[in-house]
Every structure is written in structure tokens, then in C-alpha cells.
Amino acid sequence: MSKIALTIAVTLGVVFMLLGPERPINLTSPAAILGDTTYNMETVVAPILSGPALQAFSYLGTRTKFGPFLRRFLLLDNQVTTLRDLAAQMPDVQPLHHPVYRMGRKEREEHDKGLEGKGDLNKLIPFVDGDLFEKFSDATVLKLHRAYSDRSLSPVDVANKVLSSIEALNPKYRPFSAEPDVAEILKSAADSEDRYLDKKPLSIFDGVPVAFKDMINIKGYVISDGSSYKIEVAEEDDLIVKRFRDLGAIILPPTTMTEGGVTPIGYSVHPKGPFNPYDSGHYSGGSSGGSAVAVALGICPIAIGYDGGGSVRTPAALSGVYGIATGYGRIPFSSHLASTMIKSGVFGESVSDTILGYAVMARDLDVETDFFSKMYDGGVNGVPKAHMGALLKDETSTTDLSDVVIGVWDEWLEDSSPAVVKENKRVLDGLIKRGAKVKNFKIPNIKWARLSHALKISNEFASAWDGAFHDPNSNLEPNTRITVGVGSMLTAVEIHSAEKIRAYIFEHVRSIFKDGGIDVIFTPTVPLTAPTVTPGSLDTGESNTPLTVELCKYIFIGNFLGLPGLANPIGFDEGNDGMPISALVTGFQWEEDKVFRVSAAIESSEGARKRPTDAVSLI
Structure with a gap:
């Protein structure tokens, strides 16, 4: 054992003795009072480590007999037993495992009115209806489709530019975790070009490059979940990928992610990236960092990720692009269904690009086979259908917001860095105007x-x-081992208590939207801008639980309760090397159309934004 590990062991041994046994539930004077609305988001207590110190701590905490005591101590030091106090104060509340909101008959009928007229996603995919084309004309997807159609640009030219951009930019920013299958990409582009020559494109996505996170199966590529431990060649496309491939999209190699998706900071040791597109000395955010970076650098107009704890919205915020994590159960997919947190999401160069990518994945569900539809009502009617009713209700939907109610909790919004607060308040004022x-x-x-x-x-x-x-032979990153190890030390009572709290908070937030008449909640996406890369983390990664929790300050509620949220780039932090600032618009479950409407209003008032210096343009 190294001297560092021995010192840590002795110190913590003393702390354990002082800590004593785990405390019992105290209903006479509980540590937290159920229903207390006092704002308190103080950070967690945990060591911040990288390099040799992190390796020693990880070894001690996960590979020695002393490890379980250390991991349990970290949980107790952050008052995990308080959850039992809260759960004990609501003995009749049923725990909520899957955060699914089921509509009543009348509410479902009202919701389905959004499918009428232009709101139906089939008006956007496979082809945007003529009178809607102008509404989404700023989308790079449509610009490419129009250029292919009038022969001013060819899919093969774009494919070659994408491949050369990957070759030039991947060594610096690492948005992709695998080498592109050049032959497959060029064949796909050539087939697309033939269809355009015959004036028979499959869709607006025909010939458009699309990227997917390295935990979504792409046939023929190694899918590793950002790890050197899990190396598997996908034999079939995930349903998400298949939907784009069937529309003629050019499928790019998997995008870089943090190992297992366990950290929102953004760096993974195995692929050695990704890095922030505005400055490679800063983190990109994670875990879907590579997808965000690929879009920010202009390599593709949209990319797909998964989001279980902010994994789409965090990198979208730190890397300066749009990113929606849909509501739980909104998007069908065929992997990672065991999680009660994970939902898919889209990164886009614009709100319009994000909407079009969302429309591909959310439309026309097979309710008899869709996992979430079977959970919702046994696959009889399935989950409420996605639509764009709020956004496309009329021509003034983004300029006249007089029928929109925005929820704001001042103390929560202001619990960010000064630059983030300033820009978010400016944007909120614009919505009020x-x-x-x-x-x-x-x-x-x-x-x-x-x-x-x-x-x-x-x-x-x-x-x-x-x-x-x-x-014993696994070579997981030290931080991954710590995160997984701590998660394994939770008791069944604590998880049960967390699910009772989930049910309690779910009902309260439901009342905020449904009874309180709020359409969306407005907050920053993250409370700070992209941190600088810790030098010692390049070889070992970084364990920084306080930063991880801080980055989740606004985002966690969407995963915990299954709510959709869209990160909107709104400015830059000149006090931190010009890193992007983002605003988060969060809606209630099944109401992505309201989120898109308010986000489109924000985008239309912001104007053109500064792109990264190394960004390319496909058009």
C-alpha cells in the first residue's frame, strides 16, 4: 500500500470511530421536515482527486476489505439516513419506481387536440409540408436537403467534408470514439445522391450526417459505453439508429462518452476526450459530450444522446449547442431499458434541427411493442402521442407569449455564478416582453x-x-469504480425511501404544472460554465463529486421526475475564457411542444451566436 493510501486509511479509521454507528430514525426531532420549502442546495462532502491520489483512493475504497467501510462513510457523511426520516413522515405514500404520468380520459382528449392541423409530426417527417418549410428554414437539415434537391451540393461532397473534418478535428477535440467506416459512409452518400438525381429522396434526412452516442448500437461499430472493459461490435442497429438509417441519413461513428455515463464532467480516459469545442483546455460536459462537440464543431447538424442525470443537457450547455432530454418514455429505444432515469435526446445546431431530429424518433410508435407504451396502459393506446401543437398553433406562437406562464423560483435561479445569473435574467426579461x-x-x-x-x-x-x-481483471477508471462502489453500498430501505420521496415530489411538481397553471419552468441549465481540464486527470480521470452534484443543480429534477428539458445557448462567460452560458426550459411530461415553443422564442430573440473557431460548415 502506498504512503498516500496508508495515510488515508489511518485517518478514516479514526473518523469511523468518532462517527459511531448509524443513527436511528428520529420522528421527534427529524433531520428534515417533510414539506419544508426553505431553499437549501448545499453541496456534498467528498474528496476531489486525480492522478496518483485518485488511484490510491480508488484502490483503497474498492479493492480492499477496508473499502466498504470507506464507501459507507461517504454516504453517512452526506446524511443519507435523512431520507429515512422523510420517508417515515409519509407512511402511506407509495414509492414511485418509474416516473410515468398517466393522463385521465378528458386530459388525454385535450392533449390529442395538438395533433390536429400542423401539429402532427408526420407533417415534418419524412418531408416538411410546404407551408411549414419556412417555419423551419433555419435548420441545417433543411438547408442540406434543399441544396441536394437543386443540385448545388451533393451528399458525396458533404460526406467527404465530414470525413476530412473528423480526420482534422478528432485528434484535438475527440468527439468520436471510433474510426469512421469510410467505405460505408461513402456508399451511403452515393446511394443518397442517386436518389436525389432520380428526384426520389427518402426524406429530408436523406444524405444528412447524424451521430449517436457510444452506448447506442450502430451496426458494425464497436460500442463500448466509453470503457475499455466493454468492447462489443454491434450486430444490429438500435431502433433509434434504424429510424434515421431508414430515412437515408449518413450514420457516423459513435461519439465519445464518459465511462458508463457516470459523470457529467465530460472526460473519459479510454478515448482520451472529449474536449470543449470553444477551448480544448476546458471540459465539454458529459456524459454525451462527444455528440455535443460534434454538433458544435459543425460536423453534423444533429446528434443523439441518452440522458440519465443531465447527460444531454449538461454537455449542450457547456459546449454551446441546443440539447433536449425528452420526457421519460417519450422516445422508443431498444437498449438501456432497465434504468428508471434514462431518456433519449437530441443535440442540434438550432431549435429547428433539434425539433426535426426529435420528430424522427418520437412519431408513429408501435404501441404493442414499445416498452413504455406497454408500461403506460398495456399497449392499448400507448403513451400520449408527441406533437407540436403549442409551437405550430399559429404564426405568432413565438412572438406572442401572452398565453404562456413561466414558473420561476428566484432563489434557485440565482444560485449560480454571476455571469450565468445575469444572462438568464436577461433572457427571462425578453420572454416577459x-x-x-x-x-x-x-x-x-x-x-x-x-x-x-x-x-x-x-x-x-x-x-x-x-x-x-x-x-478482478477489469480496468475501470478509478472514478467509475468509486461511483459504482458507492452505489452498491446503499441499503434497500434507503432506495425505498428515495422512491417515496420521488412520489412525493412528483405529485407536488404535477400540481405546480397542472393545478398551478405553469407551462414551463425557467432556470439556468448549469450554474457555472465549463471548468478547465485538471492536468492530472488526463491519465486517470477526475473524481469530483461536489462538481458533479453542482452541475446537476437544475437538471436532476427532469430525470428524477421524467420531465422534458431543453438547454438553450444564450451567451458567453468572458470571465472564463468565453465559455458558453445556457438557459434551461423544463416542461411537464408529454409536453415537449411547450418546451420547444418557449425555446424557439428564446432563439429568435438571441440572433446569430458565435461559433467555435475550428467549426466547419457543411453548406
Whole structure:
């Protein structure tokens, strides 16, 4: 054992003795009072480590007999037992495992009115109806489709530019985790070009490059979940990939992600990236960092990710692109269904690109086979259908927001860096000038809701990576081992308590939207801009639980409760090397159309934004 590890062991041994046994539930004087709306989002307590110190700590905490005591201590030091106090104060509340909101008959009928007229996603995919084309004309997807159609640009030219851009930019920013299959990409482009020559394109996505996160199966590519432990060649496309391939899209290699998706910071040791597109000395955000970076650099107009704890919205915010994590159950996919947190999402160069990518994945569900539809009502009617009713209700939907109510919790919004607060308040003022009304709200026990989310997702990570964790020959990153190890130390009572808190908070937030009349909630996406890369982390990664939790300050509620949220780039932090600033628009489950409407209003008032210096243009 190294001197560093020995010192840590002795120190923590003393701490354990002082800590004493785990405390019992105290209903006379509980550590937290159920229903308390006092704002409190203080950070967690945990060591911040990289390099040799991280390796020593990880070894001690996950590969020695002392490890379980250390990991349990970290949980106790962050008051995990308080969740039991809260759960004990609501003995009749049923735990909520899957965060699914089921509409009543009348509400379903009202929701389905959004499918009428232009709101139907089939008006956008496979082809945008003629009178809607102008509405989405800023989308790079449509610009490429129009250029291919009038022969001013060819899919083969674009494919070659994409390949040369990957070759030039991947060594610096690492958006892709695998080498492109050049022959397959060029064949796909050539087939697309032939279809355009015959004036028979398959869709607006025919010949458009699209990228997918390295945990989504892409036939023929190694899919590793960002790890050197899990190396598998996908034999079939995931349903998400298939939907784009069937429309003629050019499928790019998998995009870089953090190992197992366990950290939102963004760097993974195995692929040695990704890095921020605005400055490679800063983190990109994660875990879907490569997808965000690929879009920010202009290599593709949209990319797809998964989001279990901010994995789409965080990199979208830190890397300066649009990114929606849909509501839980909105997008059908055929992998990673065991998680109660994960939903798919889209990164886009614009809100319009993001909408078009979303439309591909969300339309025309097979309710008899869709996992979420079977959960919702046995696959009888399936989940409420996705539509764009709120956005496409009329021509003034983004300029006149007089029928929109925006929820704001001032203390929550202001709990960010000064630059982030300033830009978010500026954008909120702009929405108010367009007629939006602001309504204040509060969420009770928000600190413990955030802890419940952290414990739930850590426990799900631990289950998914249990085999690798206990494999003596596995070479998981030190931080991955710590995260999985801590998740494995949670008791059944604590998870049950977290799910009771989930049910309690879910009902409260439902009332904010449904009874309180709020359409969307407005917050920053993350409370700070992209941190600088820690030099010692390049070889070992970084364990920084306080930063991880801080990055999830606004995002966690979407995963915990299954709500859709869209990150919107709104400015830059000149005090931090010009890193991007982002605003988050969060809606209630099944109401992505409201999120898109408010985000489109933000985009239309922001104007053109500065692109990264190394960004390319496909058109």
C-alpha cells in the first residue's frame, strides 16, 4: 500500500470511530421536515482527486476489505439516513419506481387536440409540408436537403467534408470514439445522391450526417459505453439508429462518452476526450459530450444522446449547442431499458434541427411493442402521442407569449455564478416582453430530492456495472469504480425511501404544472460554465463529486421526475475564457411542444451566436 493510501486509511479509521454507528430514525426531532420549502442546495462532502491520489483512493475504497467501510462513510457523511426520516413522515405514500404520468380520459382528449392541423409530426417527417418549410428554414437539415434537391451540393461532397473534418478535428477535440467506416459512409452518400438525381429522396434526412452516442448500437461499430472493459461490435442497429438509417441519413461513428455515463464532467480516459469545442483546455460536459462537440464543431447538424442525470443537457450547455432530454418514455429505444432515469435526446445546431431530429424518433410508435407504451396502459393506446401543437398553433406562437406562464423560483435561479445569473435574467426579461407571465413556485425538500436522485442513479449504475466492478481483471477508471462502489453500498430501505420521496415530489411538481397553471419552468441549465481540464486527470480521470452534484443543480429534477428539458445557448462567460452560458426550459411530461415553443422564442430573440473557431460548415 502506498504512503498516500496508508495515510488515508489511518485517518478514516479514526473518523469511523468518532462517527459511531448509524443513527436511528428520529420522528421527534427529524433531520428534515417533510414539506419544508426553505431553499437549501448545499453541496456534498467528498474528496476531489486525480492522478496518483485518485488511484490510491480508488484502490483503497474498492479493492480492499477496508473499502466498504470507506464507501459507507461517504454516504453517512452526506446524511443519507435523512431520507429515512422523510420517508417515515409519509407512511402511506407509495414509492414511485418509474416516473410515468398517466393522463385521465378528458386530459388525454385535450392533449390529442395538438395533433390536429400542423401539429402532427408526420407533417415534418419524412418531408416538411410546404407551408411549414419556412417555419423551419433555419435548420441545417433543411438547408442540406434543399441544396441536394437543386443540385448545388451533393451528399458525396458533404460526406467527404465530414470525413476530412473528423480526420482534422478528432485528434484535438475527440468527439468520436471510433474510426469512421469510410467505405460505408461513402456508399451511403452515393446511394443518397442517386436518389436525389432520380428526384426520389427518402426524406429530408436523406444524405444528412447524424451521430449517436457510444452506448447506442450502430451496426458494425464497436460500442463500448466509453470503457475499455466493454468492447462489443454491434450486430444490429438500435431502433433509434434504424429510424434515421431508414430515412437515408449518413450514420457516423459513435461519439465519445464518459465511462458508463457516470459523470457529467465530460472526460473519459479510454478515448482520451472529449474536449470543449470553444477551448480544448476546458471540459465539454458529459456524459454525451462527444455528440455535443460534434454538433458544435459543425460536423453534423444533429446528434443523439441518452440522458440519465443531465447527460444531454449538461454537455449542450457547456459546449454551446441546443440539447433536449425528452420526457421519460417519450422516445422508443431498444437498449438501456432497465434504468428508471434514462431518456433519449437530441443535440442540434438550432431549435429547428433539434425539433426535426426529435420528430424522427418520437412519431408513429408501435404501441404493442414499445416498452413504455406497454408500461403506460398495456399497449392499448400507448403513451400520449408527441406533437407540436403549442409551437405550430399559429404564426405568432413565438412572438406572442401572452398565453404562456413561466414558473420561476428566484432563489434557485440565482444560485449560480454571476455571469450565468445575469444572462438568464436577461433572457427571462425578453420572454416577459413578449407577453409571458411569471409565476413563482417552490419545491419542498429540494436538497433531499436531489440526494434521492443521486442515490437512485448511483444504484442503477452499480447494478449495470456490477460484473465489471467485481471482475478482478477489469480496468475501470478509478472514478467509475468509486461511483459504482458507492452505489452498491446503499441499503434497500434507503432506495425505498428515495422512491417515496420521488412520489412525493412528483405529485407536488404535477400540481405546480397542472393545478398551478405553469407551462414551463425557467432556470439556468448549469450554474457555472465549463471548468478547465485538471492536468492530472488526463491519465486517470477526475473524481469530483461536489462538481458533479453542482452541475446537476437544475437538471436532476427532469430525470428524477421524467420531465422534458431543453438547454438553450444564450451567451458567453468572458470571465472564463468565453465559455458558453445556457438557459434551461423544463416542461411537464408529454409536453415537449411547450418546451420547444418557449425555446424557439428564446432563439429568435438571441440572433446569430458565435461559433467555435475550428467549426466547419457543411453548406
